[in-house]
Amino acid sequence: MMEMPHSSKKQRHIRDLFSLQGRVALITGASGQLGSSLARALHEAGARLILLDKNPTRCEAWASRHTTTDQEILSLEADVTVKASLEAALSASIKRFKTIDILINNAGIGIFTPFESRTEEEFQAVLDVNLKGTFLCTQVFSAPMKKQKAGSIVNIGSIYGLVSADPRIYGDSGRNSSEVYAATKAGIIHMSRYYAVHLAPHKIRVNVISPGGVFNHQKEDFVQNYVQKIPFDRMATEEDLNGAVVYLASDASSYVTGHNLIVDGGFTIW
Numbered sequence: 176m177m178e179m180p181h182s183s184k185k186q187r188h189i190r191d192l193f194s195l196q197g198r199v200a201l202i203t204g205a206s207g208q209l210g211s212s213l214a215r216a217l218h219e220a221g222a223r224l225i226l227l228d229k230n231p232t233r234c235e236a237w238a239s240r241h242t243t244t245d246q247e248i249l250s251l252e253a254d255v256t257v258k259a260s261l262e263a264a265l266s267a268s269i270k271r272f273k274t275i276d277i278l279i280n281n282a283g284i285g286i287f288t289p290f291e292s293r294t295e296e297e298f299q300a301v302l303d304v305n306l307k308g309t310f311l312c313t314q315v316f317s318a319p320m321k322k323q324k325a326g327s328i329v330n331i332g333s334i335y336g337l338v339s340a341d342p343r344i345y346g347d348s349g350r351n352s353s354e355v356y357a358a359t360k361a362g363i364i365h366m367s368r369y370y371a372v373h374l375a376p377h378k379i380r381v382n383v384i385s386p387g388g389v390f391n392h393q394k395e396d397f398v399q400n401y402v403q404k405i406p407f408d409r410m411a412t413e414e415d416l417n418g419a420v421v422y423l424a425s426d427a428s429s430y431v432t433g434h435n436l437i438v439d440g441g442f443t444i445w
């Protein structure tokens with residue numbers, strides 16, 4: 176049945192629209208460079224957290240420093256490529272928090288060998304974590320969202336889902352971004368559109384953040400080459416992504432679904 180829009184008299188304060196107080200957010204790859212920063216942002220916006228990673232040591236350390244009675248943090252070891260492992264994580268999450276409101280599909284890997292010498296196993300491993308992992312996590316963790324008829328899923332893509340890696344940036348650094356990584360990130364954008372359509376009847380939104388390269392003490396000549404392609408004249412910091420994730424996770428974006436939010440300092444605009 177058609178829904179009538181809310182009356183404008185019921186408008187909430189903008190602070191409330193961005194607030195994640197009372198929400199439960201699960202972040203995959205939460206031990207990593209971006210995952211740990213995205214988790215911090217969601218926590219600062221008020222969410223209770225489930226930090227999921229194959230190697231959860233960093234999550235556990237962070238959780239023990241930041242957990243409070245109002246904002247509990249659960250740290251879980253799970254592999255996004257193994258459905259049984261995710262189902263166990265779901266049970267543990269429901270036991271602790273009763274539901275999941277926000278899913279950030281952030282776990283991802285790359286491969287940096289020249290494509291001529293890439294093995295089938297290396298190719299498959301990237302497909303498994305980036306694409307199959309996003310599929311399995313969406314399938315498993317959207318279940319409680321469906322039950323409550325509310326949820327927000329944010330998938331972490333990359334600018335390389337939109338444009339090819341320029342070999343001139345990488346030179347002989349041995350860090351060339353790969354075709355399979357790019358294909359998975361393009362796939363994530365399109366899978367997100369599919370899930371956005373198919374989960375809309377359950378009031379679950381699905382969006383993507385496509386970050387540009389984030390500074391992580393890469394070699395100076397690489398950074399110089401990279402920055403030449405960025406109108407903003409610098410690589411991203413982890414903090415540059417925090418506003419985007421809180422926006423897409425929160426009610427501030429309640430009418431936004433199937434969107435790809437590019438956060439790249441302008442890398443892809445010319």
Ligand SMILES: NC(=O)c1ccc[n+]([C@@H]2O[C@H](COP(=O)([O-])OP(=O)(O)OC[C@H]3O[C@@H](n4cnc5c(N)ncnc54)[C@H](O)[C@@H]3O)[C@@H](O)[C@H]2O)c1
Nearest residue numbers: 204206207208209228229254255281282283333386388389
């Ligand atoms: N760092 C960048 O410059 C950049 C740019 C664009 C997009 N991204 C994307 O951001 C996401 C995070 O990247 P990052 O740079 O923080 O990477 P990272 O390597 O620092 O972190 C990735 C995390 O994922 C975990 N992980 C890997 N395989 C897993 C599995 N099978 N199951 C569970 N956890 C697993 C790892 O243990 C690690 O903690 C990735 O999807 C990446 O493609 C990163």
